[in-house]
Amino acid sequence: MEQVKVLSTWFSPFGRRILIALEEIGVKYEYQEEDLSNKSELLLQMNPVHKKIPVLVHNDQPICESQIILQYIDETWDSKQVSPFDRALARFWADFADKKFFDSGIRIVKSKDEAQEQAKREMLENLQFLEGALKEMSVSGSLPFFGGKDFGFLDIVLAPYVSWFHIFETIGNFKIPFETEYPLLDAWGKRCMERESVKKILPSSDRLLERVFQIRKKFVVD
């Protein structure tokens, strides 16, 4: 009998994507909310190297790092037939999304004045790259997802970020010009938010915003 457990927090987009993946496949799992200021014994035991969430525990074996977990889920329960090049492309943009895109967003949250302006500029540049990627991978919007006709690896990686766009706009006090500059991403985001798995798993914008304001207070005096 399969035993699947996920250790995460409700606000981490890295954790949310694991739950979306499990929901998409229909794998039953147990969820454990972690308090990062008081990490559980299980977390420290299952991820002694980084002590971070998310962690997937499958039949008592831990898997760590969200993109590695996603690939594990895919290989264990739902191996999609994707060509090596498409796989490499999806992995590349997933890496970009976490390293560059989300990083610029976090810097919007943790800074102000010129440093924040710089982070906002970089975010818009990064969105431009993602729009380009989506244009290529969806064949100019004729297919609905980054995964083409399927809601795939990269869609799952990026879906939690949809709830963060509004967060970055509010804290950065700017409007991301979706309709004019990133129309494919705009349509894709709306499409994601209609999906059962995404609706079930993503936290409300208000709750997330409140939490992010708390984080900002530790770094910036407004």
Added chain:
Amino acid sequence: MEQVKVMSTKVSPFGMSVLIGLEEKGVKYEYQEEDLLTKKSDLLLQMNPVHKKVPVLIHNGKPICESLIILQYIDEVWNFNQFLPSMPYERATARFWADFANKFYESVAPIVKSKGEDQEQGKRNLLERLQLLEGALKEMSAGGSLPFFSGKDFGFLDIVFIPYASFFHAFETIGNFKIPFESEYPLLDAWVKRCIERDSVKKVLPSFDKVLEVALHLRKKVLVD
């Protein structure tokens, strides 16, 4: 007819992994050395417009970037003598440690690029990480009874980690310390000696002196600026 080209620099550990991977598969490739400090080639900027970094693999005109992604691509296209294990859990474990290796370099770069307390921290980071790697190798080689991180065959993690071996001499010289391999990291020590005997590794890894030369050059530039 397959066309495979790699753009990299002689001392990029990420590039070395890609080249070792291709050598292990016996894939013929063309190599283009990039001059990252003076002028990146037009081809590099075209093939990796997002990061403008090496290594880049160009396969039949299509670019693949990021060394771990390239290695997995190579393994999937030339799908014989696989680098990655076949079972999902072992694959996840290999990917986890490969990801760890990628972050390793950043944490130890201060040994070359800094001085004083920052450099000392870089040295401490190196010893901590070597400790973790020794532990991982102990587990994955069944206490040292198997020769490699990947078990009985030279595989993914071996390819990802062995380039770091070419940096140890530079770290020790610039950091003015001795890494206690024999006493603290005996399995890693034996593993390095074993790997550098392999044809692919011998062909690709630069000499320790060459790496030291490049590291010293980098250090001069960074500390003066």
